[in-house]
Amino acid sequence: MSNLAQKRILLGITGGIAAYKSIELIRLLTKAGADVQVVLTDGAKAFVTEMTLQAISGHPVRSTLLDPNAEAGMGHIELAKWADLIVIAPASADFMARYAQGMANDLLSTLCLATESPVLLAPAMNQAMWKHPATQANAKLLTERGILNIGPADGAQACGDIGPGRMSEPGDIFNTIMTHFDKAQVKQDLADQHWVITAGPTMEAIDPVRFISNHSSGKMGYALATAAMARGATVTLISGPVQITAPAGAKIIAVKSADEMLAACEQSMITQADVFIGAAAVADFKMKAANDQKMKKQSDTDEITLTLVKNPDIIATLAQQKRAKTLVGFAAETQNVIEYAKSKLERKGLDIIIANDVSRADIGFNQDDNQVTVITKDKTWSPDKTTKNALAEQLVEFIQQQTQS
Incomplete structure (x- = not known):
């Protein structure tokens, strides 16, 4: 049986083109057994209809705070008490600003102030609006108050811009909701621990348009962050460039190069972390000196020589500095997997090493x-x-068992 069976989810939809995605989210939730009620803002009505949402959710759609029929029984308070979880998808910049300021001038904002249930936001807006200091300040304030968050995702937007601001996909929001309810069934034995996890590839610049990297998707590192948070850990996720949605609740530090990743790790572990997991696929080499301008193709030769130097060994450096009580490394190998992993465990001073054969098509990068x-x-x-x-x-x-033994 799904962990969403008979869970009561209030879905708030604010004004934005991403509102159409909420139809699919309702379908996923109801299929999993959740009871979904929908609240629309006035702006959302321009993008989705009450009739469509009522047909999919199986409930009348609410949109008016001062509805005489509903408010005869203090309907907005009853809705606020009814929900096991309130999800706002999409959450517009306007709604986030009003919510951060504690305004209650429509039904949805009133519900969010009146509820004692968790609230999950899925922001969606133009990339410039998302980057604006006011929006970032509002997002930070809401997070500090315990409001959950997923996204926004990065990519092409309806206006033609490219950047962060797309609402996370319905499947990703659904998985986040599943994880939220999973936590109630999972022991919270990591509640007093800080885990630092690296994920994804690093990107070492050759010139302004070219770089050295690898095929790491970041999936394993992101999965580890999600699993640790499900058991109550505070997680700092230091990620190279990836195309997956960050787990809600993690502190995300986006980096590109190995140097940036090492600096972020050291900064995150000024106070010794409980666990460090180096799941990132860090490039072994970088350019001795990256070119400031794009390197031009030479017509008189078919070859080019790049001078590379070693990158810092992140996990060995952290082990030497004793930045974490328990250090866990990954050994992604294509041959002599166990032999190389054991050597790496001893050579770098690790407590645990996780070896995997990335030459296998079924379990390698991006799988x-x-x-x-x-x-x-x-x-x-x-x-x-x-x-x-x-x-x-x-x-x-x-x-966790190893740390206790």
Whole structure:
């Protein structure tokens, strides 16, 4: 049975072109057994109709605060008490500003102030609006007050701009809602711990338009962050460039190069972290000196020589500095996987190393499944092949057991 069975979810829809995506979100929620009621702002009515939303949710749609029929029984207070979770998707810049200031001048904002249930925002707006200091300040304030958040995603927008501001996809919002309710069923034994996790590739500039990188998708690192947070950990996720949605609730630090990733790790662990997991695929080399201008193709030669130098060894540096009580590394290898992983464990001073064979097409970079071998100084464990999300839960459990032994 789904963990959403009989969960009561109030879906608020604000004005924005992304409102059409909320129809699919309602479908996913109701299919999973959730009871969904919809509240529209006046602006949202320009993008979706009450008749469509009523047909999909199975409930009349509410949009008016001063509805004599509903308010005869203090309907907005009853709705606020009814919901197990309030989801605002899309959450416009205007709504976030009013919510941050504690305004209650329509039904949706009133519900959010009157509820004692968790609230999840899925922001959606033009990329310039999202980047504006006022919006960023409002988003930060809401997060500090305990409001949950997913997105926004980065990409092409309806106005033609490209950048952060797209509403997260309905499937991603649905998964975040599932994770939220999962937490109520998962032990919260990491509630007093700080985990720092790196994920994705690094990107080392050759010139302003070219770079050295790899095929890492970041999925494993993001799954580990989600699994640790589900058990109550405070998670700092330091991520190279990826195309996946960050888990709601994590502190995200976006970086590009190995130097930037190391600096972010050191800054995040000024106070010693409980656990560090180096899941990122860090480039071993970078340009000795990146070119300031685009390198031009030379007509008199078919070859070019690039002078590379070693990147900092992030996890070895952190181990030497004792930045975390428990250090966990990854060894992505294409041959002699276990042998190389054991050597890396000892050479870099790690507590745990997780080895995986990235030459396999079914579990390599960009795949949803994975199979690894977990190695410590005195034991080796090889869980069965499974999804990266399921594997992450097993790995978090193993790491926690090791920290207690």
